[in-house]
Amino acid sequence: MQAAQVQYDFFSEENAPKWRGLLVPSLNKVLSQVHPKLSSQEEALQYIEELILLLLSMLCQAQPRSVQDVEERVQKSFPHPIDKWAIADAQAAIEKRKRRNPLALPVDKIHPLLKEVLGYKIDHQVSVYIVAVLEYISADILKLAGNYVRNIRHYEISQQDITVAMCADKVLMDMFHQDEEDISGFPLMDEEPSASEEQTYYDLVKTFMAEVRQYLRDLNLIIKVFREPFASNAMLFSHHNIFSRIVDIHEVTLKLLGLIEDTVEMTDEGSPHPLVGSCFEDLAEELAFDPYESYAQDILRTGFHDHFLSQLSKPGAAFYLQQLEEKSEDEEDKECLKQAITALLNLQSSMERICSKNMAKRRLSESACRFYSQQMKGKHLAIKKMNEIQKNIDGWEGKDIGQCCNEFIMEGTLTRVGAKHERHIFLFDGLMVCCKSNHGQPRLPGASSTAEYRLKEKFFMRKVQINDKDDKEGEYRHAFEIILKDGNSVVFAAKSAEEKNGWMAALISLQYRSTLERMLDSAMLQEEKEEQMRLPGAELYRFATPDSEENVVFEENVQSKSGIPIIKAGTVLKLIERLTFHMYADPNFVRTFLTTYRSFCKPQELLGLLMERFEIPEPKPTEADQMAIENGDQPLSAELKRFRKEFVQPVQLRVLNVCRHWVEHHFYDFERDGQLLKRLEEFIALVRGKAMKKWVESITKIIQRKKQAQANGPSHNITFESSPPPIEWHLSKPGQTDQFDLMTLHPIEIARQLTLLESDFYRAVQPSELVGSVWTKEDKELNSPNLLRMIRHTTNLTLWFEKCIVETENLEERAAVVARIIEILQVFQELNNFNGVLEVVSAMNSSPVYRLDHTFEQIPSRQRKILEEAHELSEDHYKKYLAKLRSINPPCVPFFGIYLTNILKTEEGNPDFLKRHGKELINFSKRRKVAEITGEIQQYQNQPYCLRVESDIRKFFENLNPMEDKAEKEFADYLFNKSLEIEPRNARSLPRFAKKYTCPLKSPGVRPSSVRPGTMRHPTPLQNEPRKISYSRIPDSETESVASAPNSPRTPLTPPPASATSSSTDVGSVFDSPQGPSSPFHSSKLSLEQLSTEEAPVPPPVPPRRRPESAPAFSPRYSHSAERTSVSEPPDSPPTLPPREPVRTPDVFSSSSSPLHLQPPPQGRARSNEPTLSQTFFPSSPFGPLTPPPPPTPSPSLGSRKHLPSPPLLGPSGPDYSGDSALLPLGGSAGPPVPPRQSTSSASQAIPKLPPKTYKRESVSHPSLVHRDGLPLLENANPS
Template structure:
């Protein structure tokens, strides 16, 4: 049975599917534990999974049946010291107290599979022990790979990173590659560019910070691993005499790194790079670098070597060295510690390099220089060096040096004891190559005769041990021994003691580097657990309250890319604490908080909390401390120093950083409240401390700059790559403001000036005007002035378009007005002014305009394409918005919709243990929407402002002195007047315009390089811009419906007819064939041009007579409501009518948007399309902007007019949907046109035939304009 179990293959076709991917999710958790700030590629985790399965196979080969069996296998198979640490972790895992902290790897999934691997069932505790061992090794691999990735300043671990890191680690190589002679794993050419490339200032700062962190780790290695054990007994050792001022060096290094990190953190986003010169200057003025001189003098002075040996030869000294050996639990490490002089010579060599320019007492050895300069070389230089060495060696066999080594360390002459000739040695991190000078012909055919050396032998560094040798008179001096794995050894002798010290320093460092790193990690982790920073009590400092579920909740299993936990909810105090946390900075949290805090905290309260956070009291001494103080001791001096350095200073700097971001990006808070600005300036003036001085100056300068800009007004000095196009003029010229009108101004310039105006409005909206739906609250004029200005402009422009159409009584002129508006829409499209496009669409969908059937016989395609932007949850609009290059004016309504849904669909507070915590996750979602708005606010248009035209549109007042309902009724009644319902012929009206109706087109008069190009005139190129040509598959991949916490499911088709939520809106998504825009017949393309000269059109053209079908209902006024969803088929007698009856047109309803100054239903007051023209099964958008409500309290509904086809009507016969402002209302009926006598048909030019019929449903009331609460005024609750 044992033989069968040994043959179990984890990677066979039969077994691999059972194990593949089993450990990958758990390995991700392990990575988050050892390196929270790093991520890993999938193939890297799969590679570690393969290694862990190899390890599991090795453990199972011993057929373990108990924990003791597994432990013995680990001790025999694992190299030191990793076996001891793995066993310790496994034993801790099976203790009862550890069961509450389960392992990351899935024990419950691995346990049943082990029965199949072993052939018998084992105890669950044994499985836990095995899995704990595997988890420890996986954590060790990920820790090692993560350190390597951080050193090369990457943030994601790849499989190549793991391979490279493991090949440089002797312990792991011994574990996984015990029987392999070499291993390929160093494809270094893709690692990073050569260091010779030019670097920016910021790149140099980041590189320096990375090197300082590594240097700090080296200092920690000396202090934590070597100094502290020796310094634990002051009687035997004088740690100052051995290690000099190494602690002072550590302190100044830590201080320098902290200053640079603070400078980088406080650097403004708009600044090209952080200015770190002051960091060095401040420390230099304090003479903080002086310990280096003292340290170098102590270490390099004559006799230090003997002094150190004397220190170690004191009675009892061996006991402490023995303790250090026991702590490492590594036989090889014990041998290393016996040669402590070698380890200190390593440090001595480093100081020689630092002081070589100023202290020429000793010659800096070539070996030491090469050993330490290797870290300064780039990877490409290392590869180049290794290739040159290999080419210079005659007789090289096997894999290239670059495939099994990562770094070149040093080279030099050594004598092999017992050999006649000396050897030239090349030392790499993975190989030691021994060569002989090549004085003869090459030994191998084809080898280069120019090779300087001939290969004699090579040693894999992970398979040898280094042993120091005492001098033997007559045999060798300055010697050391290389012991091979098979027990054989080779002795090399150097020419001098200094040369030997250099070689031993390099060899010992290579052999024990990974062991010492692990010892350092263990020591620092233990120190962090034992030494908790003492903080002031919560009664003295409210921000020192410990975290609990009652005051802060974090998102589960979610971290930012930087590894910082994401707050889900918390109290105001906890949010402020994390905003200015001492352990890390979170710029994203600062931006989100300052954008959204007004929904749960007032500016004055925030400033007060920041000032309270800044004033940090010192922790009170305990009773024992008090007694020590009375005795003249200072027990708190070290703790207070650490407290000020690691808590007080970081917190205060981050408070100032928040203040700086506040005044830089949200100065409007201070513009609205002068007292708030005064308090901030007084607080800043009281801040003291050299470290704080430059941040106070920075905040003061920003405040002065903002005040100056406020006094001088906004600056419009913008430089473009090309000059803007010239102003286009049509019938009215510059200065003739009294003649400005829709038909006299050039359509291109109308669109340009409106785009500039709306772009300015859009770019002026601040995030604070959106958070908390404040534009719907009582103080909206104070909190959302810029947003309301844009809303009101949009409302006025939409109403103006409608008024221009319905007040043009002459049919030919009215068709020309519609054509002109559609040309403006085309230029909007060219300029990416989506807000303007949807303004036109809203005007055309309004009830007074929509019902003008004769007017819309042409230009239908252009409107259809523009309308497609809002279909299918704005899918094509979103795709278009993401595909274009700024500048643009996005449609603001979709943002307001998403914000409203987020605000209404998520609670402001989350209850935890009876306490209400601020739902910050909700604020984060709103901040993401405002962030998307802001990304389109940066790029202005390269267009000229024509002040007269701009003033004309700024001062639009289409409603004049009329009330909103009065104006809406006026428009609809005017619409009925110019095109009566069921009339056999249209009334004839005189012309309104004395000017030519012919359009100048939408092509700029002078198209030149660098100017904006617009589409050709609509008559010549009606399909110039077609959103419908975007493939659906592309749209599905490029855009999706806006995320919303309250997006409901689409109702089933069966319920569409009766659903009270089937509301059409410009914010909604029309679907299906219910819209005439979906018809694709030749009648739409067979357009009739209405652009005729005045001379040719002195009389309005005749219109085919219209007769009222027998089944048509009676005409209803705009104030009457009928039950919707009734259709009536009519017969057509037109000669051009197709044989089959076309589909009916869905019902329409007149929808009016009220004046924004009094009430409103839509955030942008865009007209919703009449029901039936656009029908959507998605109710949420329209419900948000056009909420259902009873009839207006100002205008009660009049009694309905009876209809022969609908029967008696009244409150009882109306469906629920009829009471809705949009959902249940139907538009006015327009009967199909019918041919008259043949003579009349010959005399009257025919209009293009209709391809659809209309549902004849009575017209609803306009009460929705007064009834529903306004988004501008309404309380969202």
């Protein structure tokens, strides 16, 4: 039976499915225990699972029936000292098993499978013992791999990382690869060279911090592993005489690292790098580095062994100081580094004198090597060095050095006892290569004869033992022995005791490094268990309440990139505690919290909680402590020192860091509440302590800077690499503000100035204006002023475009106006002003404009294509727009409506509080999602446009007020009635109108008229990206018919002036600004005849829409009321001045939002009185489908035009209009009806359903209506 059991194969086709994946979830738990800040790839855990199954197979080969059998097998097969630790862990698991399951690996799943493996049933305790051994080894592998991953500054363990780490660990290699000659390591050549590249200041700081952390670990190894036995036997040894001031060096190193970490943590995001010079200067002034001098004197005295020289021999600190000084971009920091270097000159001279006196025969860098720092120098350089060495060795056979070694350690000349010639030795972490000088021909055919050395022998370091040899007169001196596994040995002799010590230090370190690492981890873990920090009670300090599910919940199986647990929900106190946690800093949490806290906490409350968090009481002494104090002892002195250093100081530092971020990035909280700023200034003025002084000064400087900026107003002094392009002028010239109009200003400059204005509006929006959907709440004017200003501007501009089109009665002129607006859209696209692009699309898609088929027939196909491509951006949930946005370079003006929709959906789709054990916890994961959206908004707020502001044109657009003093319903009716007037329903020929403009209609184009050297040739952002996406259009197979020319024009009266005043409904004006031009539509020498319209009959419901066989038919975009109102004659008096204070409108924001909805609502759907999110941005249509649609009527349109749904985010009621971003209710009244489009002769004929329309229109066949260039020439056509 035993023979049968030996044949059990864990990886056979039959058995593998039973074991595959069984341990992976549990190994993840083990990883979280040994390295809570790291994650692992699935393949890495599967690889460890395979190793553990190999180990289980080895344990089961002994056919264990009791715990003692397993223990004997472990002692025989496991290398020393890992066998002792594994057995100790397994014994502890059996002890604890009686109370609860302490193991992460699944004992209950493995136990029944072991019966199949062994062929007999074993006691459950034996299974627990075996699984405990397996878990210890898995934890050891993950611990080792995690240390390696942290050294190379990664956050995820890969299978390659495990292979690399195990290759460098003799214990694990002996356990898993006892019989293999050499192990194929890992491909290193794909690593990118890093050390050779020039490093920035911040890179140097990070590298220095990594070096110091490893140096600190080396010091811990000396103090806690080597020094501890001496210190615990003080009667036998004087540990000070042996280890000198190593503890003082440890303390100053810890202090230096802490200062640098604090500086990095407190560095503002906008700063180019942390300013660490003051850290060195402070310690140098305190003479904190002086222990190095006495330490060097002690350990270099005559007769003292130099095994510990590795901690001092590398002059790294001075190297980093000089490099930091060269790379620093801050003058104050440079001065601090200079002062530090100067202050350390005496110490440097003293150290050099001591070392040169006692180490005359050896360079500083030739002593025992620093192994761990090699990993941080970049694998590429290590591989390069090993390849160079291998190429220089003649006769090399077998795998390359780089495949079985990680790093080169040292080289030198030794004498092999019994050999004629000296050996040149190359020592790697996995291999010792012995060579002799090459004076003959190459041994291998084709080998290079230029090789300096010839291979004699090589030893795998994991298969040898190092033994020190005493001097034997007449035979050898300064010798050591390498003992092979087969019992043979080789003796090497050095030339001096110093050289021997160097080789022994390197060889012993290689052999016992992993064991010493494990001993250090064990000692530090034990120390941590024994010395738990005492905190004040929760009754004294509310932030000391232990974590529980009643006060904080963390995201499961989710960690930040730095390994910090992510909070899902918590009480305010727990959120503040984690915001200023003593164990780690979480800058992402600080940013998210300060962006979103107003949704659950007021600024005054937050400041009060931070002040409470800062004032930390000391823990009360216990009764035993009290008795000791009465007896004259001081039992709490060490504990209090640790408490102040490890708890009080980090917490207070992080409270100040939060305050600094608060005033730097959210100063508007203090601008709105002077008392809040006063409390903060009083609080930081009372902060004491040298460590806190510079952070208090930093906060004070920021406050003063913000106050100064507030007093001086916003600064627009921005320096660009190239000069902005000159202002483009068309018919209106500088200063002629009364002539400013759509057709008189240059389209390039209109787009530029609108882009600058909208960019300023966009960049001014603060995250706090969005969190909690405060722009829809009662105090929106106070909480979201910048967002509302942008919304109102967008609404007004869209309405202005619509008004410009429908108030231009002459067909030729109207076609020129539409073409001019499309040219503005072109420049918007080139400037990456997506908000402007979608404003134009929204205007073109509005009911008064969309129905103007005769007008669009006059637009050249090239411009129709541009309009269609712009519309494509909003299709399919803005897929193409989002792709375009991510592909361009800033500056740009994104479309804000998408962000508002996403925020509303997040706010309304997630609860504000999560219930746990009957208590409500703040749902912080919801706030984090909102903060991610605001973060995306902010990433486009940093880059300004390289364009000049033309103040007069800017004022013209700031003061746009297309609605004048009309109510929203009245203005909507006016636009649609005007649309019906210029292009009546069912009209095969249009009425003639006099020209509105006396100026030329020809466009100046969208290319700059003047270009001078050093200026931008075109109004483009940093990257002028050509339009790369072409969109297919629906083919048009409809028959053409001839459109008749319009009737002879009539003489109209003067059009109504559109004043810049703010109407009673306040759609447009949100500024108390100087009066703009008296009329955005002012044009001298223009007259229009007043037209009266007849009242239209109430139409019956529209039949289903279908494509007739004979002619195209168009259904109405919306259905409207049947009433048509006549346009009254406007007054000829000048416009009124805008009011001093803008009139605010009633709050009618929808309490809920709908997802993106781009198609028009179904016919007959009633309109809700409550506007949706679409209305918060664009007035998609001024009308709502409240009445039955009109019957089908003939339409003069020849081709089909693609339906352009409005870009705003539409609610369930369809693309309704609301002025001022839904700030004005429509009152439930309907606008006039939209005429259906149809070319049938009978109104009663049934109409088949139409497919979606396209903007592609067929050219009108009448030869006198269209110029050969495509420009409309209707005024020159003979009347039919």
